[in-house]
Amino acid sequence: MQTILIIEDDKDINNMIKQLLEKKGFKVFQAFSGTEALLLHNENIDLILLDLMLPGKNGEEIIEILKTKKSVPVIVMSAIDDVDTKINLFELGADDYITKPFHNEEMLARIKVQLKNKKVTSNCILKHKDLVLNINDFTVTCNQIPIIFTKNEFEILKILMEHPNQVLTKSILFDQVWGSDNFVDDNTLNVHISKIRHKLKQKNPNYDYIETIWSVGYRMKK
Amino acid sequence: MQTILIIEDDKDINNMIKQLLEKKGFKVFQAFSGTEALLLHNENIDLILLDLMLPGKNGEEIIEILKTKKSVPVIVMSAIDDVDTKINLFELGADDYITKPFHNEEMLARIKVQLKNKKVTSNCILKHKDLVLNINDFTVTCNQIPIIFTKNEFEILKILMEHPNQVLTKSILFDQVWGSDNFVDDNTLNVHISKIRHKLKQKNPNYDYIETIWSVGYRMKK
DNA sequence: ACTTTTTTTTAAGAATGTGTTAAGGTTTTT
């Protein structure tokens, strides 16, 4: 069963959507303010429906915080039909934007699209040899010994571990980590890989987990 | 560089979008009818912008055919703002639906969202006897034993395996691997073929996978 | 405002890949 978090301050609307989603077989969490939403963030949530106008923290702030912590799809619901607002939201990481008032069926259809897109590896824990990476709480252990990675380092390792046996080309890694319209020096990736290797080596000097495929990319070594 | 296919029968709109996208650094293909779109389907396309009303095959038919063949994200553009139409399209596999008239910026933002979601794992596998080549992984196995090829070697083997039963002339191979405006010594190809054969022979000494066609080129041996 | 952490760039050395040469083998032509 898939879980959806509704972030919407209007009690009636929130409840209405909840009923609708439960009827369709989803498990539902409700938040009526931004702070409440952030508290629920540790729950295992597959999708977030986010209303923009919230008391306390507003929608923009919320999505920013949510997205830096986890990669859960977020659908923004808003009465504001302004282009700049939309673009701003998309840039902050929104996956869809639906203008109120909308038909329930359209919302359900858009929810399905997002859930379909969601990686099959919605598994929060990735393992590779004695390496264990937990997507949810941002931790990595090597032989049960925790290793602290920075955000980018973690992201790169995560992508590598999500696709074992597969060579991730540099261009894919750049796209996934820095976005397709962001240009950083070619060598930046090499440096990050080097730092990841360095940290891994401190815990297990006998194994080089990341394999270099010359002029192509990197891969987790079997 | 990422490639977008515009399917839209209105010449002006199609050209306008093309210009816009090219200015943003995308490579663009244009189709003005459904049938034309299907012909372009073999090109390497990262995203499709699809107008619903088309002469010949309509949008619904197109999306159905497209989606059964490949998993390219499709954004539907349409003047129709009807819920049932939308839902139907989403069910056929549309990834987003944007109602005309729309702002260019919103379209660009939605394109970016789709490209960001693009799956890393679209596995393209070529087989020939006990040889298996995975285009995405940059891996080759012979009898399940992995073989490591360099970039050029891999490229050559890929082209050969993409066209089984067909003799690839040296000039085609040169064009594909080194580009038509790049001139390397004639013998370079021979040397690379030799190295490929050498690596294959190490894994399976009993078979010579690549056949030499004297004074013409090479072919995978049946 | 200051400190600390993270990210990116730079640069030099190391590792690996590439194209050429050249010697020898094979096939085709005469």
Added chain:
DNA sequence: AAAAACCTTAACACATTCTTAAAAAAAAGT
């Protein structure tokens, strides 16, 4: 059967691509 044309492959020099430490820049935290 000899000659010509073409192919194979080992070896080498040169080019490209990686690695990593260190410095600079940017971002985050206090």
